[in-house]
Amino acid sequence: MTNKKRAGMLAGALIGLSALLAPQGYAAEDPIRIAYIEPLSGAFANVGDAGLKHFRFTAEKINEAGGVLGRKFEIVPMDNKQSASESVQLVQRAADEGIHFITQGNGSNVAGALVEAVDRNNRRNSDNKILYLNYAAVDPALTNDRCSFYHFRFDANSEIKLEALTNYMAKQKDIKKVFLINQDYSHGQFISKTAKEMLKEKRPDIKIVGDVLHPIGQVRDFAPYVARIKQSGADSVITGNWGNDLSLLVRAADSAGLDVKFYTYYGGGLGTPAAVGDRGEGKLLQITEWQSNAKVNETHPEYEKWLNEFKRRYPDIDWYYHRVYNEMYMLKAAIEKAGSTDVDAVAKALEGMTFDSITGKVTMRAKDHQLIQPMYISVMDSNVVHDVDNSGLGFTTVARIPADQATAPTTCEMKRP
Amino acid sequence: MLETIVFSLINGLLYGMLLFMMSSGLTLIFGMMGVLNFAHASFYMLGAYFAYTLGSVTGFWIALFLAPVLVGVLGAVVERYGLRRVHQFGHVPELLFTFGLAYVVDELTSLFWGTVPVPYKMPDSLNFTLFNLYNFDYSAFKIFILAVSVAMFVCLYLLLKKTRAGLIIQASLSRPDMVSALGHNVPRVFMMVFAIGCALAGLGGVVGGIQFVTEPGMAVTMGPIVFVVVVLGGLGSVPGALIASILIGVLQTLALSVDISLASVFSGIDVSRDNFFSTIWYMESIRLAPVLPFLLLVLTLIVRPRGLMGKREA
Incomplete structure (x- = not known):
């Protein structure tokens, strides 16, 4: 037998084999697969990896309890290397599979x-x-002028967070002068612009004494920025910084003896509490949809077990994304309501769905597919039940914003199928 | 105004001296061996992690000495069993070797210590405010960094210029055969130089890891700026590196502290905001500051390729 013939036979056999293995429609026992498209290599691999653990853990919990319509959830990790173009290709791959x-x-x-x-x-x-x-992803545009019927957001968007944050700040009578420092890209620019507008409306007496944008991820020495904050006489700082841009800022401020409160989005984000250390105690505030010491667990003792079990399994990280819980359980409810995994039917079921979450009732607003949920403002504290990053520091809630106040109008005009 | 200038000078000096600690080893290795060590920032990172791990057992002060020594030993091993073998094939393979090494070290670091930043803190004995200027606190640790870097510069300068060992090191670069003929072991001299260079990077890491954040990305973020210092100062010149570091530190801090733009300097000329280039015209110095060192790098290479004090072209 010549090589050519042999290759031909092999190819024929492979074709036959793949025909045998090809899915014959979706049998009831096939898993419901969810492609998890995040960076799993490179500089942000730690973030992607932590998220994957959240999703796998939740999927496992749902599967243990009987799954969805008798089927199981399966998380399929796909590495997008934090690149938009890679991610677009992965959408294609997900469709192909x-x-x-x-x-x-x-x-x-x-x-x-x-x-x-x-x-x-x-x-x-x-x-x-x-x-x-x-x-x-919190860019407000995704649920405003760029909204889509096939997109659902489970985190509060940047505008909602800022609305809630400024509402809280407006009530703090000791706030007189506010300094804005943000990363120089769409996220930071949005905060810089919108925070000014909102504060002006809610507390016209508050002075904006500084507004600085700095390049993302490049500043090592924040001392000059801190000097500016100090010279401005600010008592509060609003920042959307995350990662090292936040850690270094807070550390530089502490080292210079700058006594201000930092109102942040991501103060409790992965790795930040460890890097900030006790220098952030009492000074670093964050706004989130939940945090591990939110004290809502009295009515939900099983969530306490959930947290502890997650921590036992992955000692390096903490249960951080409560929205993963909301997302997975709401998807489960939507599939059950639709009675199938037909995308249009599931999307229709998700629209306007109200879900009884750990933090209270949450609603997927039908108009723009933005989840409306209670928000928590919390401050870094060493006297807590659950610490983060094994740092001995956690967060204590200072304010809970009910869902009907943690909201912002939308301009979305959705095209529905 | 005076306040702003004083702030800029002091903060710039503090930052500049920290830059010098990181770059002096690199310029030493290049000046003496001709090796452009891309893995330099990785040794800096190892210094921080070693000091963190050792420090939890021995305390900060012992780790301050042990960690750089450990990094130096590691550097010696890398030179002896890696670089020396590659050396015979010329400079490009050497460069590629250190390039690959940087990636290996980065990956190993995140394997051993994880990807989350480690809580590496300053010792309590230095955690207090030393003095206060215009209501701005300067911690003892910052002044400690300054002291260490000055001591480092003096020792290095004396070693190279005033001692016999320094003479042999310098001679080994320009006349290796003659030094060898005089009975000195030239490869061992190179190994020592590489080890010292790495140890200096390690020392930079021990204090830099506290000042900044000790995480696996710290090498990548520090890499480029260190090269700017070395090129600007002149490849191989330790005093040049010192001047370049302070220059970059002060310049960057100054740009961050004052609000000027081309438009405010040349206020007589009116440029329309619709103009395509108006972005540059109205760009405030605060947004330009982080790019300044790299602008300097490019300008240096065009105008004066051998840098401020270098003897050779880059």
Whole structure:
């Protein structure tokens, strides 16, 4: 037998084999797959990895309790290397593999590309649609002028967070002068612009004494910025910084003896409490949809067990994304309500859905697919039940903003199928 | 105004001296061995992690000495079993070797210590405010960094210029055969130089890890700026590196502290905001500051390729 013949036979055998293995429609016992599109290599791999653990843990819990319509959830990790173009290709791959649900959260630029890619796919392949569940990208545009029927956001968007944060600040009578320092890209620019408008409206007597944008991830020495804050006489700082840009800022402020409160989005984010250390105690505030000492667990003792079990399994990280819990359980409820995994039916079921979450009732606003949920403002504290990053420091709630106040109007005009 | 200038000078000096601690080893290795060590920032990172781990057992002060020594030993091993073998194939393979090494060290670091920042803190004995200027606190630790870097510069300068060992080191670069003929072991001299260079980076890491954040990304973020210092100061010149470090530190801090733009300097000329180039015209110095060192790098290479005090072209 010549080599050519042998190769031909092999190819024939492979074709036959793959025909045998090809899915014969979806049998009831096939898992419901969710593609998890996040950086799993490179500089942000730690963030992507932590999120994956959250999703896998939640999927496992749902599966243990009987799954969804007798089927199980399966998380399929896909590495997008934090690149928008890679992510678009992964949407294609998910479609090719017959995956109908994707989830992503890190980077609003990636999220924007995903919304477009998903819309395009759903227009062209109406028999193979995809639903995009966003658990962290907070760019308000995604639920305003760029909103899509196939996109659902489970984190509060930047505008809602800022609305709630400024509402809280407006009530603090000791706030007189506010300094804004943010990263120089869409996220930071939005905060810089909107915070000024909101504060002006709610507390016209508050002076904005500084507004600085700095390049993202490049500043090592924040001492000059801190000097500016100090010279401005500010008593409070609003910042959307995350990661090292936040840690270094807070540390430099502490070292210079700057006594201000930092109102942040991501003060409790992965790795930040460890890097900030006890220098942030009493000074670092964050706004989140939940935090581990939120003290809502009296009515939900099982969530306490959930946290502890997660910590036992992954001692390096903490249960941080409560929205992953909301996302997975709401998806489960939507699939059950729709009675199938048909994307249009599931999306319709999710629209306007009210879910009894750990933090109270949360609603997926039908108009723009933004989850409306209670928000928590908390301050860094060493006297807590659950610490974060094994640092001995955690957060204590100072204010709970009910869901009906943690909201912002939307300009979304959604095209529905 | 005076306040702003004083702030800029002091903060710039403090930052500049920290830059010098990180870059002096690099310029030493290049000046003496001709090796452009891309893995330098990785040794800086190892210094921080070693000091963190050792410090939890021995305390900060012992770790301050032990960690750089450990990094130095590691550097010696890298030179002896890696660089020396690659050396015979020329400079490009050397460069590629250190380039690859940087990645290996970074990955190993995140394997051993995890990707989350480690809580590496300053010792309590230095955690107090030393003096207060215009209502701005300066911690004892910052002054400690200053003292360490000055001591480092003096020792290094004396070692190279005033001792026999320094003479042999300098001679080994320009006339290796003659030094060898005089009975000195030239490869061992190179190994020592590389080890000292790495140890200096390690020392920079011990204090830099506290001042900044000790995490696996610290090498990557510090890498570029260190090269700017070395090129600006002149490859191989330790005093040059010192001047360049302070220059960068002060310049950057100054740009961050004052609000000027081309538009405010040349207020007589009116440039329309619709103009495509108006972005540059109205750009405030505070947004330009982080790019300044790299602008300097490019300008240096165009105008004066050998840097401020270098003897050779970059």
